[in-house]
Amino acid sequence: MAGSNDKDGAAHDGTTQRARIIIVAGQSSQRTREVLYTLRGFTNVIWPPSLEATRAQTGSKDVACLVIADDLHEEPIDEFLQEARGLQRNLPIFVITDPDDVAEAVSAMRHGATAVIEIPPSYAALREEVARAIQ
Amino acid sequence: MMKDLPQTVYVVDDDDAVRDSLRLLLKSAGLACEVSGAAQEFLASYDPAQPGCLVLDVRMPGMSGLEMQHELNLRGATLPVIFITGHGDIPMAVEAMQHGAFDFLQKPFRDQELLDRVQRALIRDTENRVRLRHTDRIKERLATLSPREREVLDLVTQGKANKMVAGDLGVSQRTVEIHRAHVMQKMEAGSLAELVRMMMAVAPRP
Numbered sequence: 459m460a461g462s463n464d465k466d467g468a469a470h471d472g473t474t475q476r477a478r479i480i481i482v483a484g485q486s487s488q489r490t491r492e493v494l495y496t497l498r499g500f501t502n503v504i505w506p507p508s509l510e511a512t513r514a515q516t517g518s519k520d521v522a523c524l525v526i527a528d529d530l531h532e533e534p535i536d537e538f539l540q541e542a543r544g545l546q547r548n549l550p551i552f553v554i555t556d557p558d559d560v561a562e563a564v565s566a567m568r569h570g571a572t573a574v575i576e577i578p579p580s581y582a583a584l585r586e587e588v589a590r591a592i593q
Numbered sequence: 594m595m596k597d598l599p600q601t602v603y604v605v606d607d608d609d610a611v612r613d614s615l616r617l618l619l620k621s622a623g624l625a626c627e628v629s630g631a632a633q634e635f636l637a638s639y640d641p642a643q644p645g646c647l648v649l650d651v652r653m654p655g656m657s658g659l660e661m662q663h664e665l666n667l668r669g670a671t672l673p674v675i676f677i678t679g680h681g682d683i684p685m686a687v688e689a690m691q692h693g694a695f696d697f698l699q700k701p702f703r704d705q706e707l708l709d710r711v712q713r714a715l716i717r718d719t720e721n722r723v724r725l726r727h728t729d730r731i732k733e734r735l736a737t738l739s740p741r742e743r744e745v746l747d748l749v750t751q752g753k754a755n756k757m758v759a760g761d762l763g764v765s766q767r768t769v770e771i772h773r774a775h776v777m778q779k780m781e782a783g784s785l786a787e788l789v790r791m792m793m794a795v796a797p798r799p
Contacts, residue, residue: 555683563683564697567690576683 479503479588480515480524489578490527490554496581497588509533516545522592523550523572525584535562536569543570550591554579600715601645604628605635605661606677607653611700615648615707622708632656632664641670644722646695646714648707651678651685659685662692671721673714677702724794731791734780742779745772749785750792 479501497503501522506512509530516524530538535553542551553566553574563574573587602624604615612628619626625645629635633656635647647665651658662674673695678685686697695714698707738746741762748758755773759766782788 558682560681560683560686560697560699563686564690567687568696573691574683574687 479592480506480512480521487577493579493581493584494525494527497585500585501588501592509538513541513545516542516549521546521549523552523588525588526551526553526571536565539566539569539571550587552584552587552591598642598644599625600718601625601627601643602711602715603635603645603647603672604649605630605632605647605653605658606650607631608650611650611677618704618707619711622711624711632658632661636661636664639665639668639670641668641672644718646673646675646711646718648675648677648711651676651689652680659689659692662689662694666692671718671725673717673721675707675710675714677707728795731780731795734791735795737779738776742772742776745769746776746780746788746792749773749776750789 479497494505495503504515506515515521524542526535526538539551539553542549550572551570553563553571554577555562555566555574557576566574572591575584575587602619604612604619604626606612606615606628607630609630612630616626616628629638632653636656649658649661656664658676658678662676665672665674674689674693676686676689676694676697677700678697679700681697681699689697695717696710698710735743735746744762745758748761749755753761755766755769758773759769762769776782777788780788780791782791
C-alpha cells in the first residue's frame with residue numbers, strides 16, 4: 459500500500475512525504491489533543507514523546523511548522539521558542555495558550571511565535587493557520 | 594557624525610485622565626513626553642526623524658490604534674509602539690505583534706511596568722536608528738559603483754573566485770581584479786567578509 463503512515467501519521471515507505479508538523483505534546487488537555495490530532499487528515503503529524511526528541515525533529519528540513527501545546531513539559535515556553543527559532547529561523551511556530559492570557563500570548567509573540575491560538579483551539583482556526591504556514 | 598535628537602515618548606489616547614496620568618508618570622521619570630487625543634492628531638504632526646517611542650491606546654473613536662499602526666507601517670515608521678488597552682484579547686494582541694508592535698499591555702498596569710517597557714522601547718529605537726544609518730551609508734556607497742563594478746560585487750559576494758567572475762562576465766581576470774579593487778575601495782571594505790556583511794545588511798528581509 460503506497461503512502462502508508464504509522465500510528466503517529468508519519469509516512470515511512472520511502473515515497474516523498476508531505477510537509478510535516480511537529481506537535482509538542484506536553485500536558486495538553488484532551489480537547490487540545492483531539493483538535494491537534496485531527497490535523498492528521500490534512501498533513502502528517504508527529505508528536506514526539508519528549509522535548510529532546512522534539513528538538514531533534516525541529517532541526518529537520520522537512521518540518522513545515524511547529525505547534526507548541528499548552529504545557530511544555532513544565533519548561534518555559536519562551537526559552538523553547540527562542541531555541542526552536544534558532545534551529546530554523548523561518549519556521550512557522552504556533553503556540554496554544556490559555557484563553558485570555560494576553561500577557562503570555564504577547565510574550566510568545568516576542569519570543570518568535572508566528573501566532574498564538576487560544577484553548578480550546580478550533581479545528582478551523584488551527585487548520586487555517588497551518589494551511590497558510592505550509593503553503 | 595550627526596548628533597541624535599532627544600527622545601520623546603508619544604502618548605495617543607482618547608481618555609483625558611489616562612493621558613494626564615501618563616504624562617505625569619513619564620515626566621516624573623525624566624522622559625520628554627507629548628500627548629495626543631486622537632490618531633489623526635498625532636499623524637498630522639508626526640515627524641519620522643524624531644526618535645522615541647509611542648504609547649498607543651487600541652480602542653479610540655475614529656481611527657483605532659491598530660489602524661494607526663497600519664498607517665505608520667505604510668509610512669515606513671520605525672517608532673516602537675507599545676499598545677495599551679483595557680479590553681485586550683489574544684487575537685487583538687497577536688495582530689498587533691504580528692504587525693510589529695513592540696509590546697502590548699493591558700490596563701490596569703503598574704507604573705513601573707509601563708516605565709520598564711518604555712525604557713526598553715527607547716533602547717530599541719536607538720538600535721533601529723543606528724542600524725538604519727549604517728544601511729543608509731552602505732546604500733550610498735553602493736550608488737557610487739558603476740554597473741560593471743556592481744556585477745563584480747554581486748558575483749564575488751556569492752563566493753565566486755575572480756576566475757569564475759571573469760568567465761561569467763566574459764572579461765579577463767585582470768579586469769575583474771581591477772574592478773574588485775575599485776569595489777573594495779568605494780565600499781570602504783577591508784575584506785571580502787566585510788563586504789558580504791554589508792550586502793547582508795542591505796538585503797531585503799524574508
